[in-house]
Amino acid sequence: MSEKDVQLEARLEEQDTFEPSEEFVEQANVSDAGIYDEFEENWPGCWERAAELLDWYEGYDEVLNDEDAPFYEWFVDGRLNASYNCVDRHLDERADEVAIEWVGEPVDEKRTYTYEELHEEVNEFAAALRDIGVEEDDVVTMYMPMIPELPIAMLACARIGAPHSVVFAGFSADALATRMESADSEFLVTCDGYYRRGDPLDHASKASEGVDDVDHDVTSVFVDRLGADGDISSTQYGYSELVDEHEGETVEPVERDAEDMLFLMYTSGTTGTPKGVKHTTGGYLSYAAWTSHAVLDIKPDDTYWCSADIGWITGHSYIVYGPLALGTTTVMYEGTPDYPDKDRLWEIVEEYGVDQLYTAPTAIRAFMKWGSEYPEAHDLSSLRLLGTVGEPINPRAWKWYYKNIGNENCPVVDTWWQTETGGMMVTTLPGVGDMKPGSAGPPLPGVSANVVDEEGDEVEAGDAGYLAVDKPWPGMLRTLYRNDERFINEYWDEYSNPDADEWVYFPEDGAKIDDDGYITVLGRVDDVINVSGHRLGTMEVESAIVGVEGIAEAAVVGAEHELKGEAVYAYAIIEDGYVADDELRERAIEGVEEAIGPIARPEEVIFTDELPKTRSGKIMRRLLEDISNEESLGDTSTLRNPDVVNDIQSKVD
Ligand code: WT7
Numbered sequence: 309m310s311e312k313d314v315q316l317e318a319r320l321e322e323q324d325t326f327e328p329s330e331e332f333v334e335q336a337n338v339s340d341a342g343i344y345d346e347f348e349e350n351w352p353g354c355w356e357r358a359a360e361l362l363d364w365y366e367g368y369d370e371v372l373n374d375e376d377a378p379f380y381e382w383f384v385d386g387r388l389n390a391s392y393n394c395v396d397r398h399l400d401e402r403a404d405e406v407a408i409e410w411v412g413e414p415v416d417e418k419r420t421y422t423y424e425e426l427h428e429e430v431n432e433f434a435a436a437l438r439d440i441g442v443e444e445d446d447v448v449t450m451y452m453p454m455i456p457e458l459p460i461a462m463l464a465c466a467r468i469g470a471p472h473s474v475v476f477a478g479f480s481a482d483a484l485a486t487r488m489e490s491a492d493s494e495f496l497v498t499c500d501g502y503y504r505r506g507d508p509l510d511h512a513s514k515a516s517e518g519v520d521d522v523d524h525d526v527t528s529v530f531v532d533r534l535g536a537d538g539d540i541s542s543t544q545y546g547y548s549e550l551v552d553e554h555e556g557e558t559v560e561p562v563e564r565d566a567e568d569m570l571f572l573m574y575t576s577g578t579t580g581t582p583k584g585v586k587h588t589t590g591g592y593l594s595y596a597a598w599t600s601h602a603v604l605d606i607k608p609d610d611t612y613w614c615s616a617d618i619g620w621i622t623g624h625s626y627i628v629y630g631p632l633a634l635g636t637t638t639v640m641y642e643g644t645p646d647y648p649d650k651d652r653l654w655e656i657v658e659e660y661g662v663d664q665l666y667t668a669p670t671a672i673r674a675f676m677k678w679g680s681e682y683p684e685a686h687d688l689s690s691l692r693l694l695g696t697v698g699e700p701i702n703p704r705a706w707k708w709y710y711k712n713i714g715n716e717n718c719p720v721v722d723t724w725w726q727t728e729t730g731g732m733m734v735t736t737l738p739g740v741g742d743m744k745p746g747s748a749g750p751p752l753p754g755v756s757a758n759v760v761d762e763e764g765d766e767v768e769a770g771d772a773g774y775l776a777v778d779k780p781w782p783g784m785l786r787t788l789y790r791n792d793e794r795f796i797n798e799y800w801d802e803y804s805n806p807d808a809d810e811w812v813y814f815p816e817d818g819a820k821i822d823d824d825g826y827i828t829v830l831g832r833v834d835d836v837i838n839v840s841g842h843r844l845g846t847m848e849v850e851s852a853i854v855g856v857e858g859i860a861e862a863a864v865v866g867a868e869h870e871l872k873g874e875a876v877y878a879y880a881i882i883e884d885g886y887v888a889d890d891e892l893r894e895r896a897i898e899g900v901e902e903a904i905g906p907i908a909r910p911e912e913v914i915f916t917d918e919l920p921k922t923r924s925g926k927i928m929r930r931l932l933e934d935i936s937n938e939e940s941l942g943d944t945s946t947l948r949n950p951d952v953v954n955d956i957q958s959k960v961d
Contacts, residue, residue, distance in 0.1 A: 320707050326743040328719040332692065336739025338602045343740070347753035354754045355382070355782050358598035359590070362633065363397050364388045365563045368590070372780065378800045378811040379787065380780040381567050382591035389561035390570055390593050391467035394632035395430055396561065398423045402608065406637040409611065410456045411656055413503040413643030419456055423635070426460070428556075433457075433464040433547075435554035440495070440527055440545060444469035444562060447493040447572060451484050451515050453477040453502040454642040457531045457547060458618050459628045461497045466570060466589075469562035470495075473572040473584075476619030477502070477511060479905040483582075484518030487574050490584055491789060494524060497547070499531035500538030505647045508537035516543075566590025572789050573621055575727040576845035577798060578816075578834045584789030585727050592730045593629055595783025599731040599752070600630030603721055604664050605693050605738055613639035614666040614695075615653065620842065621727040622697055625783075626666055630731070645671060650678045654686035665713070666695035670840040672705045673871050680712045688713060693738055695721045698841025699873045700829055706745035724748040724829045726815055727843070728799070730783030733757060734775075734827050747828040755781055759821040764803040764812065769823045774833060776803050777813040784813070835929065837866035837874050844876065844908050846929070852903035853878055853896050853910075858886035862896075863919050863927045867911070867936035875911035876900075877936040879919060879956065888915035912936075914959050918952040920944075935960055 333339050347354035352372040359368070368386030395407070403424040410419040421429065442448060448465050450472055452458040458474070465472040473491050475484050488496065498515040501508050512530060519526045530540040531547040540546055564570075570589045574582040600606045604626065612631050616622035618640075631638040639660055645653050653675075657665065675682070694714050696706075701722055710720050719738035725731060734757055736742070736749035743749070751757040756779035759767050767773040787795040803812035818830035832838060835846040846864040853862040861881040866874035880896060882888050893913045900908050920928045923946065934941050935957055944950050 316711075320711060324703075324744055326710065326720075326745070328738055328743070329717060332719055333739045337605050337607070338737050339739035341740050343737070343753045344750075351754060351779070355594070358594035358782055359383055359386070361597040361601060362388060362393050362590075362594055368566060374780065377809060378780070378796070378804070378813070379792070380784065382588070382782045383566040383594065386566040386590050387563045388566065388590060388593070389467065389564055390589055390629065391430060391434075391463045392561040393593060394463060394466075394629060395423060395427050398635040399427060402635050405608070405635075406611075407632060408456060408459065409637060409639045409660055411639065411641045411643075413647060414506070415648060421456060426463075429460045429551070430463045430467060431558045432551045432554045432556075433460055434467040434559040435557040436529075436550035437464055437470065437495075438468060438559065439550070439554065440529070442468065442470050442495055445569075446470045446495060447491045448472050448495040448497065449484070449488050449491065449493040450474045451477060451496060451498040451511075451518070452531065453499070453511065453533075454617060454640055455499065455502065455531065455533050456640065457497070457499070459632075459640070462571070462618075462624075462628060463632075467559055467561050469564050469568065471569040471571050473574070474619055474624070475574070476617060476905070478619070478907055480902050481514045481518035481521065482903050483905060484515065485521035487582065487584075488518070488522045488526065490574070490581070491572055492524070494526055496526055496528040497531070498528060499533045499547075500540045501534045502642065503534075505644065508534050510538070512538065512540060512543065564589045567786070571624065573624065573727055575621075576836055576843045576848060578836065578845065579847055582845070582848070583794070583798065584791070585785045586787050586789050587730055587783075588786055591782035591784070593633060595731040595781065596625040596630035597633040599783075600626060600634055602737060602752070603723060603732050603735055604630070604666065604695060606631055606634050606636050606664065608635040610663040611637045611639060611660050611690075612664045612666075613641075613657070613660070613662045615641060615645070615671065616666070616668065616697075621730070622666075625731050645674065646678070649682075651682040651685055654683045654688060657688050657691065658686040661690040663690060664693040664695065665691060666697065668698040668841040669696055669701040669705055670699065670871060670873055672696065672701065672709050675713075676705060676708045677871065683712050688715065691715075691718050693721070694718045695723060697723045697725070697732075699838050700831060701746065703745035710745075719743060722748045724817075724827070728785040728815070729781070730785065733777070733781070734829070744822075744826055747822065747826040749827065750825045751827070755779070757827065759819045759827060760803065767821065769821055772818060772820050772830065775815050775817045775819045775827070775829065777815065778810075780811075780813075837864070837876060839866070839874055839876060839907060840872045842907055844904070848904060849876060849878065849900055849908050849910070852900045852908075853880055855903065856892075856896050856899040858883050858892050859896060861919060863929060863932055864910070865929050865933045865936055867933065869911065876908060877932070878910040878913045879916055879932055880913060881917065881919065882915055912960070914956065916952070916956050916959065918949055918955075920952050920956070921948050922946055923948045932956075
């Protein structure tokens, strides 16, 4: 490093507040700090600002109906269609502009869809879906990797008023079946396979296996992604044949009520079964569009790239719905960041002249580890804004991103939100506020998030507590699919006072707040592990392990991991007559992969004779967490079996 670099490094290390550049502020969609007061004074009317970003067939009568809280309704009686808003309405002015730039994993495999072409594809597939029997309100499941047919199918569903439920392609056949059962979904759109690090990966057999496990009949459509590298000959419907049959057809977008379901998205919680988070057409879409406008600073002429997978909420809101509602160009990449080499992302940024990049701390930590020579080899000067989401980002990684990717020229937005919130909740506005590495920032204008103690009272600046949101927002989940009771129990039980009709949403995250009202999110406080920004329920993993022959009991916790943020550590007790060997360990890991998918793969499986339990018989996970992190253990006096701790500790070291 040169003397100059060393000085720069030292300055960056000490600096804890960063201002957006004047140049950025001047062109920003939102640059007036008055927006916070403006939204507060005019709440909930302020949310019209979000709804105004959309086209409505019929205007709403009321912004918010809170009569039946926490079953809130937004933009009451408004009517709209999400596919119309993301596609058709851009045709007048932007028919020949690019909607989707798709970059395949194989170098040089790419596809470009203009808004006109996207319109054509969406219409033809919408016609095809109707043809195979999909009706308004039928839930269509998609089990697809990052190929263009995924957003096309989502928009086709939205067009005909059929909610979609996208299941991450990395999930297992079992996970697919559970979600299809839970949603009573009779239709599936999937594909033969996709490429991973140069090799074709079979997806069709996993999909078929999942369908076989569903109790009701399923009609499936298979996209031919791999050509000669895959096989869809024995499947029910081929995507391209279906679309060819409907060539040139158009389907009138169905007028949907603002509160009609746009999609379901399953996510992990404390208890066993995944939760079907329900999002609506008016509130969700307005919120995705508004936050894309205000936080990601998206303009129609931008080329915007979010490197998440559409199988998660980030991809729904910020690859598909938000950017397309704003008529911009959204980039979609099929592969991994290190194939064929560790500069693949930077090559894409350079080639497409990407303006905004939205990625995850786990990726940033990997870039950091690989070294700055990879981004340095490319011209990244097109970048104007950087974003991060999914887990807390440590100041070192934030600064590395700011310096090495953003050239100290791009604001970094650290956006806290969840599957349930539909869109961003806590982050700086890039054209307004200073940034503090490690802290997401203040709640967005109109969002009322606080940090509270066990009683629900706001904590003093500097103290740790829990995040709580005491006003509703348009992008919020409306319920858990067909389970209103669980919706209340999971999110509204902790701090609400139903007798006084006071409702407080509890995200189950720990947090701190500083004197300027900046919130630092500390992580989950429930039994959910965050692996590479993906949520995993410990109970789900435990039940997969216990399902393995020879294993009697299991406890799963998250342990700090350099790249993944957290990794899965599994502690298991074997049944009499079995041997705690590598074979059993391997079977435990396979059991998890089969039940959930490779993302849930335990980093360590530790066999033990006993698990640390309280006198009432509850497993003390905190203790296991401390052991996994090799931290000193707190009070163990409440344990029924204190000896077990030393024994387990000796196995982890
Ligand atoms: C959980 C939600 C939101 C899309 C991706 C994950 C954690 C998310 C941040 C952030 C600290 C964060 C929280 C949250 N999280 N963003 N910027 N800083 N933590 O969606 O799977 O629903 O997970 O991710 O713990 O509760 P999700």
